[in-house]
Amino acid sequence: MAGLIFLLIIIAVSVYGILKPLPRGISVENGPYPVTGVEFIYDLTFQKDGKTVREQQIFDRIYELIDEAEQFIIIDMFLFNDDYDRKTSYPGLSSRLTEALAAKKEENPDIEITFITDEINTFYGSYPSEHLEKLKEYGIRVTMTDLTRLRDPNPVFSGFWRTAVRWFGTAGQGWLANAFSPDSPDVTLRSYLRLLNFKANHRKVVVTEKKALVTSANPHDASGYHSNIAFVVEGGIIPEIAASEKAVADFSGNGDAISKKAIVQTGEKKDNGSKSTAGNMQVSLLTEGKIRKHILDTIKEAGPGDIIWMGMFYLSERDIIRELIVASGRGAQVKLVLDPNKDAFGMEKNGVPNRPVANEMVTESEGEIKVRWYDTRGEQYHSKFVMVKGRETSVIYGGSANLTRRNIMDFNLETDLKIVAPNDSELVREINGYFERIWNNEGGNYTVDYEKYRDRSSFRKVLYRFQEWSGLCSF
The missing domain is CATH 3.30.870 (Endonuclease; Chain A)
Known part of the structure; x- marks a missing residue:
């Protein structure tokens, strides 16, 4: 009887642990705030003429x-x-x-x-x-x-x-x-x-x-040698x-x-702190689960003529994956630069989750979703950002959040910025240039063809799905 009571207590605590209220101020969406400029910077490790180059x-x-x-x-x-x-x-x-x-x-x-x-x-x-x-x-x-x-x-x-x-x-x-x-x-x-x-x-x-x-x-x-991204903003x-x-x-x-x-006092001193102040871009703060909500909404709006660029260390959240496949079916171009999940501080990884996820998306989209792997050599492609480029404006997400259940479903603490900018802005040109550079290997060797790390393993597919569902994983 004591054992049964102990088990019931554990089950109750487990259920409460998933559903309990979040602390105040967690999982927020604030903005948009108009700004006149956003700075995009990055670190890249790549190969050129047989040598390792690091731009930091x-x-x-x-x-x-x-x-x-x-x-x-x-x-x-x-x-x-x-x-x-x-x-x-x-x-x-x-x-x-x-x-x-x-x-x-x-x-x-x-x-x-x-x-x-x-x-x-x-x-x-x-x-x-x-x-x-x-x-x-x-x-x-x-x-x-x-x-x-x-x-x-x-x-x-x-x-x-x-x-x-x-x-x-x-x-x-x-x-x-x-x-x-x-x-x-x-x-x-x-x-x-x-x-x-x-x-x-x-x-x-x-x-x-x-x-x-x-x-x-x-x-x-x-x-220190990982490839990463950052955004710098000011104002309200x-x-x-x-x-x-x-x-x-x-x-x-x-x-x-x-x-x-x-x-x-800082808020009071910002001349462009008001949401009504003119600016050619809009920036919002998203944390935790609100990151998922906004990214899903943006992907759902993508259609013919739109381009979805993504640079991601971990991609495994089921709704994101489904909506990318659906967006491709509507005619949006989907181009993903993913880490092959093979390196972790000197240890070799098994390719989960990105390789089985990529295989699923490429297969279900009948090859319409395009994937390239960042060519890591011990370091990681640790970037986490998305750009959905429409006819006139682009919506950009970037920050700490991998697109996984743990990262964007109110478990981990995460911070991203959402930026809406006209396509003729310097920011969109810079990010588009960044993706074109690493996708096409302009001025160096950054990415490799999808086939190099394509993984059709049923075992790793089941393993990924179980780990994503259960939380028994580090991604």
Whole structure:
């Protein structure tokens, strides 16, 4: 009888974990705000004349935003560490960002600097993060996201974990090898069990009183050579982005980390902060499930003569896939640049989910959906953005969100921008040029033909569908 009661409790906790209310300020859609310009920047790793070439812009731009800030800086980043196998060398992104923020605080002691991040950087509480501790030493407010407040994408396990394991914490003498790096501290079994909840604050945002940057890039050393994208905006959208970050600090029990007064004052000072101010582009803030809602609505409107460009690290959400196939059937051109899902920080992956997903879309569209694989050589094509180009205007989505159940169905924390721009704008020309460049291998070798990684495996198809449905996966 006791066992049956325990099982019923776990089932009840599992169901509640999927359906429970989201914290206030999560899964929002704010805007549109008219702006006169949006900056598109990117990192690309590719081959040219037999050599590896790396074009990197994103973190240089982040350091510029830090230098320009006067009132406050809010940074929310998923991966922020230097945990990796030292057999390979990577750029010191985590150390450099730490030093930049510390130097800014020394230069301007009155500036409010807040750093929000994910528990993964302490291996879920097994040991302190050197970089986060240094930020604290300089008076920078650090918030560790309380992931227990979020819904559970892996409910079968999370129901058990919340009922029987959570209460014991994760701290203590580690005795298990660290899966992220043999050179990092050993960890506790309880930390591994916490990891198996498979959820995260996956956002990648930098906000100051002057500008905001939303990106797919992490300040994580082993991610330093990944290909990524970012957008920089200013105007009335800034206080909305700052407020979305304050919501995370609030539900994580660190509400004083971001000054509400500073956010309000920033909004008041923006001349183009009103939704009625003229501008040739419109920018909206989308987080969590609202990203899925808007992307689906945009794809559903695509028809003959329209082009859907997508650059994506993970694509697996079932409704997105179905609507892409339907849009192709209506006559829209669908062109996807996907990561082949074969590389993960020195480890080889099995191609799930992108390869079985690509096979499904190409097959069901009878070859009308076109796919090219980014030609990764140990790094990842980590970009996450979509452009639907209509006759006169384009709708662009970009930020932290992979198009997976976990990322865009109110489980992970995610931030994207939605941008509506005329086709003759510099922004649309730049993004279109970016896609044409990597699709056609202009000036280098970026992508390879679909057939190179085509995967007809029934096993991997079933595996992907089960993992996407159940949450028993890392994508």
